[in-house]
Amino acid sequence: MSIEIPDHIKHLYEDKNHPIVKIPNPVLRQATTPITDFSDSLQEFIDHMIYWSYHGPGIGIAAPQLGRSLKIIVVDPEYGKPEVFINPQILEEKEHIQIEEGCLSIPGIFGMVKRSRIITIEALDRYGKIIQKTYSGLGSIVFQHEIDHLNGILFIDKAIPGTLYAQDPNIKDQQNNAREENDIHSEASLSKPQEEWDT
Ligand SMILES: [Zn+2]
Numbered sequence: 001m002s003i004e005i006p007d008h009i010k011h012l013y014e015d016k017n018h019p020i021v022k023i024p025n026p027v028l029r030q031a032t033t034p035i036t037d038f039s040d041s042l043q044e045f046i047d048h049m050i051y052w053s054y055h056g057p058g059i060g061i062a063a064p065q066l067g068r069s070l071k072i073i074v075v076d077p078e079y080g081k082p083e084v085f086i087n088p089q090i091l092e093e094k095e096h097i098q099i100e101e102g103c104l105s106i107p108g109i110f111g112m113v114k115r116s117r118i119i120t121i122e123a124l125d126r127y128g129k130i131i132q133k134t135y136s137g138l139g140s141i142v143f144q145h146e147i148d149h150l151n152g153i154l155f156i157d158k159a160i161p162g163t164l165y166a167q168d169p170n171i172k173d174q175q176n177n178a179r180e181e182n183d184i185h186s187e188a189s190l191s192k193p194q195e196e197w198d199t
Contacts, residue, residue, distance in 0.1 A: 001157045006166045009108030020052060020104045021067050028105055029152040032069045034087045038128045046126050049074050050082045056104040060142040062149030065105050073146035077138040085123035085131070088147055092120040099141055100163075101155045108166050111159035115141050 002024060005013060013022050021027055035042065045068065053061035053074045060077070063070040076082040093116035102110045118136045121143060125131050135143055145155060156164060 001154075003106075003109065003156055003164065005109075009166050009168055012107035012168070019067070020056060020061075020065050022105050022107065023154070025067075025105075027064050027067055027069060028149070028154065030064065030069045031152060032064060032071045032150045034071050035124070038086075038126070043126065045070075046072060046074075046084055050076075050084070053082060054080065058104045059138070060146045061104065062146045064149055064152075071150050073143070073150065075139055075142045075146060077142050084126045085121070085143075086126065086128070088121055088123035088143070088150070090119050090144070090147060091122055091132075093144075094118050098160065101141075101145060101159075102169070103145070103155055105149075106154060106156060108168055109156065109164060110167065111156065111164035113145075113155050113158045114160065115144050119143060 005023075045063075045066075049061050049063065049066060049072065052066060053059070053076050057079075058076075059079055060073065060075045062074075063072040071087045073085050073088055074082045075085065095117035096114055097117045098112050098114050100110055101113045117140060118134065119140045120132065120134045122130065122132050148154070148158070
């Protein structure tokens, strides 16, 4: 799905000093390649991803968002405790919920997406060691958002019809901060889901 960016948020797409790739850059729609070589240059790129996930600012990032078609994601739901997953897969998912999402590659656009609340994943860590983990709550949502990026899928493709809207995140932040401190913004999650998180 492609969307028309409204004039009042177009400036968010024109920041040439920000390395995060925005729509309609085709890299966001390309298939990604599995990682087989855990070299020093890969480690440098992973550090670059962690930096831009945090400073995006966001709570996760996928390699295509920094212009590389590689199967690497960073999941950082606690905003500062990044976890890196290489060649990630979802083994099992349960309990559907709806949550409002946004994306560093689609700044200023938000909408409701159906996700699974609990997922079991398998991946490699940044050094190639196998990881299995069950995620619930926000970590699960971020993981699903990021793994979609590795398949060229954006949250706007999955948004529940009629829920997408545009708002300058700087203005939205001010409103959110007035309501609740430490609100999360930009990547993956913007508002509380329609049930309480247990994590
Ligand atoms: Zn995203």
